[in-house]
Amino acid sequence: MFTHSKDIKLTRKPHLCLFCERRIEIGESAQKTFYVDSGKGGDYYLCKWCATHIDDIVEEYEYELSGGDLIEYVSSALYGTKCPKCNGKDYDFNVDTLCAKVILSCNDYMEDMVCGNHWAVSLNELLLVNIKQEA
Numbered sequence: 001m002f003t004h005s006k007d008i009k010l011t012r013k014p015h016l017c018l019f020c021e022r023r024i025e026i027g028e029s030a031q032k033t034f035y036v037d038s039g040k041g042g043d044y045y046l047c048k049w050c051a052t053h054i055d056d057i058v059e060e061y062e063y064e065l066s067g068g069d070l071i072e073y074v075s076s077a078l079y080g081t082k083c084p085k086c087n088g089k090d091y092d093f094n095v096d097t098l099c100a101k102v103i104l105s106c107n108d109y110m111e112d113m114v115c116g117n118h119w120a121v122s123l124n125e126l127l128l129v130n131i132k133q134e135a
């Protein structure tokens, strides 16, 4: 497969990031990659955070990559994370690559009430911890 990437300082149209599936807004920086693979070609965009960190997360990637891969990675990197309010482990999360954060919301019960605590974890720190563990 042939690929060629270039950085775009100011996007002039909104695009969808291949990896986090976030909408890259007009005026954001992004990376555009052209590819040619067995006679077929196309292009895809990565947002700034994904373009910087994707090599640390997936060893080899192609245009078939989807947002599910990032969610799966973050999910395993969050292993052992507990809610700072109730120590619960039952939470939902959203990955925010624009702010480089994972926003968690707790579904665990405190006595008979849903805890409902929201907190954020730095995406870059999460990445760093995971790389150290694998090394």
Ligand SMILES: [Zn+2]
Pocket (backbone or CB within 6 Å): 017, 018, 019, 020, 021, 022, 046, 047, 048, 049, 050, 051, 097
């Ligand atoms: Zn992205």
Ligand SMILES: [Zn+2]
Pocket (backbone or CB within 6 Å): 083, 084, 085, 086, 087, 088, 106, 107, 108, 115, 116, 117
């Ligand atoms: Zn909680």
